[in-house]
Amino acid sequence: MSTRIPVLKTYKLYIGGQFPRTESGRAIALEGRGGRHVANYCRASRKDLRNAVVAARKAQSGWAGKTAYLRGQILYRTAEMLEGRAAQFAEELRLQGDSASGARKEVDAAIELLIHYAGWTDKYTQVFGTVNPVASPHFNFSVPEPTGVIGVVAPESPGLLGLVAGVAPLLAGGNACVVLASATHPLSAVTFAEVLNDSDLPGGVVNILTGLRQEILPTMATHKDIDGIAAYGTNAAEQTLIAENAALNVKRVALHPADALDGDPFRIMEFQEIKTTWHPVAIR
């Protein structure tokens, strides 16, 4: 009879399609229910954020340039992958302190949400784009285009659904993002990164950092190569910090409560720029 020492998972960051440790070498011990040590996870530094932004910037134009149909396929595949690993995610959420039934419901909701936004990828430009009446012989169109690189502050809870709700509308709209995951549920974020990585999502389109909000948020808010911030479940002080520093490079800011996870299609439009084109009508 062989007794095997179990292989424990090292929870790392997700940057540029790879899973590096934090460059700072720091880790945080995660405690589950009753103060039990569950796992160690990376405490990302400002430099990790910088690296993530570089990766996101590099990947963004390629992602936006893919056809809406393909973006939808990739999001759909993410949902498929999540479905296949639903039990693992439920177990991991439970380890981080959630109830068993709540965890399973949360995974189901995350899958539903991904499918929902997968469907929106090739529809939102039709729904939100307009043909404008003008008093000259022109067609005049207004179409939404992705803002660019968006910083996402995921809510502390729910750990998985919150992350998916923050990221999915951005991906549907062709943005790249740098996510600061929940500090109470960092493990599901890292495992979700594996799902993204297995779904043909190009490296760098989503980058996930785990760590302390008070350490990462100021750098995220001041970083001039981040075009917008979507923050979920932030307190008044954090909101002021974001608002003040976003002014540096006129970031778009969207602040939401932690439970605003309902698949609102307008969530896609929060990080879209409207481009209006004039096209001459043929002369008859």
Add this chain to the structure above:
Amino acid sequence: MARTTPTPPDSPTIDAVGLAERVARFKARSLKAASKVSALKLALSMIDLTTLEGRDTPGKVRQLCRKAVRPDPADPSLPHVAAVCVYPTLVRVAKDALSGTKVRVASVATAFPSGQADLAPRLDEIRYAVAEGADEIDMVISRGKFLCGDHAAVFDEIAACKDACGEAHLKVILETGELHTYDNVRRASDLAMEAGADFIKTSTGKVSPAATPEVTLVMLQAIQDFHARTGRMVGMKPAGGIRDAKTAVTFLVMLRETLGPAWLTPEWFRFGASTLTNDILMQLTKQRTGHYQSARDYTND
């Protein structure tokens, strides 16, 4: 021409493993913020701002020259770069655009980047570039001849180029990416210095790998030995592949610890680069403001 081929092969062989180990240590140095700022400013002042594309136009060269004189319009306290490096036909444009400044004009010549032409037209190209106003000439050696073992021919061509330069400084490009071994890099370095090079330079920037820290260290050591033997200082120019400020600072650390402070000036050390400039500017602004910068806020040469 009284020069003769030196008696080499007296070039030492290079221990590649030891070299890699030493370079790894240079890369691991940590720098305090204040030293970093001064190192970045020094690196900026050592840049040969380069454009060597078939699509170069006088307009682009003028734009580059303005950037050379004042790299960051938002921070006039920053130093100008050392030189602007262009093709011979654009030397006059650069010279006019830089008149009244201390930025020098460097020109590649001698059938850059391959060097595959007869010696006579290659020398003519040098004379043309110098006549147009080039202060510095970046020549390429005949790698084909070098790899055949015809070191004497390479020595003679470098010596002839040095004569053709007249007052202009001669930088000899070894194109280390095509020399295959560190031993060859060392031998080519020794050859170039014996033949009269004012600077030795790693690469054209058209071949990869270009200026790796390893070949740069081999060349720095060659310069050190040459200086010990002859008392003549020779400059060093790594070029190609140095894209970020951090790498540039590693090179400076290596320079300081190999050749000493005497070489830590634009007169004796240059970076051949174009994208490096913006990264240095971004890092300097980051140090000044505390905010990470966006490449979109900097001019795209």
